[in-house]
Amino acid sequence: MANPYDVLGVHPDADEEVVKAVYQALVKKHHPDQGGDQEEFQRIKEAYDQIEDSTGTKQQRQDRDAAFEGFADSILGLSTPVTSETIRGRLSDDLSIHQGPVQVSLLGFFRTDITDLVWEHKRDSANTSNRFLALFHIENTSEYVQKWQGSAETKYVGTDGYNYESMQNSFLATEQYSPLPAQYSVDFVDMEPGTQTLGVVAPEEIPIGVDVDRVIYSQNVFEGDQTDGWVQHKYRFVFDITPETRKQMRALVASPFEPAGEIDAKPKDTPNADVSADEESLSPDGDLSxxxxxxxxxxxxxxxxxxxxxxxxxxxxxxxxxxxxxxxxxxxxxxxxxxxxxxxxxxxxxxxx
Structure with missing residues (x-):
């Protein structure tokens, strides 16, 4: 294989951010969807992956995002039930937005293994090991039924300059075929007044090395306060993905929710709750019981x-x-x-x- 630095046209001593910027520019230029050559596009991706492997950049990124390793860890970090009360005070106005009939909060957005979420018959034909996943909390604050349409109405702005859609056509498994708790939804939901739900949405495949700058969800309000028909108004919820908002989402997904004002208290339902005080006495090393x-x-x-x-x-x-x-x-x-x-x-x- 050709020298990966030659393929990208960068010096071997170039900073990580320089290499990434050049890679993103080349990916944009040679993207097949824009008339680029598929073979050259693949060659660029492989060169970038090789550089990441050789420099340890990939491992460093995995270490930084250790809280999100694997689908189970990512989702289970959001203990149930998640409500507006448990979210309030943990997310800034940039991540929890109230417009029109609903309040929408972006709880998490990260790459992870989504294999367990995808319909089994679709796993062989789709890459599921390193995909973005978006987690939303939605509350109907109106007096009428509202429809959550995450997979149809969520879009993503990539750092490569492209807009990406969400996966539809029953990509994520539903109901009893999904490992998600009952309060999570991967499809359309008709929400009664005052009710809440959690939405899980998977973008279409976004190339490795390309990040997302913005997540946009649109809430449709239909004529006559119906749940379908002619769209009378469309509310846009724009979530900017910045270092600060990533930090907030990481804190949410990486640790269980606790009631407001008791964040530092030990949960009553943790695995240690049924262990006696004698068993929990510290061992001589003062570290582990x-x-x-x-x-x-x-x-x-x-x-x-x-x-x-x-x-x-x-x-x-x-x-x-x-x-x-x-x-x-x-x-x-x-x-x-x-x-x-x-x-x-x-x-x-x-x-x-």
């Missing part, structure tokens, strides 16, 4: 393992409880491999030796 050490030994014994397997091993009700426990108690003692399986870190082995 006896229960924590036993569970860490389980991870070492079972690795590579999963949330589901550990939930069974620890007699917990769900993989969500395992996720919450690991992320709050054993965060520095485990990681997820390329297949999103749970493994113990070197420090875990050392502390148990």
């Amino acid at each position: 006896d229960t924590d050490r036993r569970r860490l030994q389980d991870i070492l014994r079972l690795e590579p393992t999963s949330n589901k397997e550990l939930a069974s091993e620890w007699n917990l009700e769900s993989g969500k409880q395992v996720y919450q426990y690991l992320s709050t108690t054993l965060d520095e003692y485990y990681y997820r491999d390329d297949e999103k399986r749970i493994r113990a870190t070197e420090s875990a082995s050392e502390i148990l030796s």
Whole structure:
């Protein structure tokens, strides 16, 4: 293969941001949708991936976004129920907007593995391992039924200058075929006055290396306060994706919600809630309790393992409880491999030796 730096036309010592900017310009120029050559487009993408691999840029980015590794971790970080009250005060006006009959909040926007969300018969024909996913909270504040149309009315402005649509045609699995809790919706929802829902929307595939500057959702208000027909008014909700808004969304997805004013309090329904005070006394090293050490030994014994397997091993009700426990108690003692399986870190082995 040709030297990847030659393919992009950049010096090997160029800064990461310079390489990324050149890559985005070339992707835009040679994009097949704009009449570009597919082979050259692919060559540019492969060159950029090779540079990322060789410089460790990809790993650094994965480390920065560790809270979003894997579909399960990303979604389960949003404990149920999520309401306007639990969101209030955690998101700025840039991410929680009230217009017309609804209040729409963008809770999360990130790349992750969405395989478990996609209809099984579509997984072989679509890339699902590294896709953007948008999480919305929608509240009907009007006196009439309103329709949430996330997959049809959400668009994205890429850093490459292109506009991207959301996936439609039943790309994401619904109802009993989805691992999502009941309050999540991937399709149209008729919302009664005063009700709320969570919307999950997947953009069409956006090239690796291309980010998103803006997410735009349009809420249609139909003539006669109906849920379809002639559109009387269209409200646009524009969410700018900036370092600050990313930070806010990361904080939401990476940690469970708590009631307002009790953010620092320990949740009553965490996996440790049923452990006695004696069991939770700290071990001599002052770091892990006896229960924590036993569970860490389980991870070492079972690795590579999963949330589901550990939930069974620890007699917990769900993989969500395992996720919450690991992320709050054993965060520095485990990681997820390329297949999103749970493994113990070197420090875990050392502390148990």
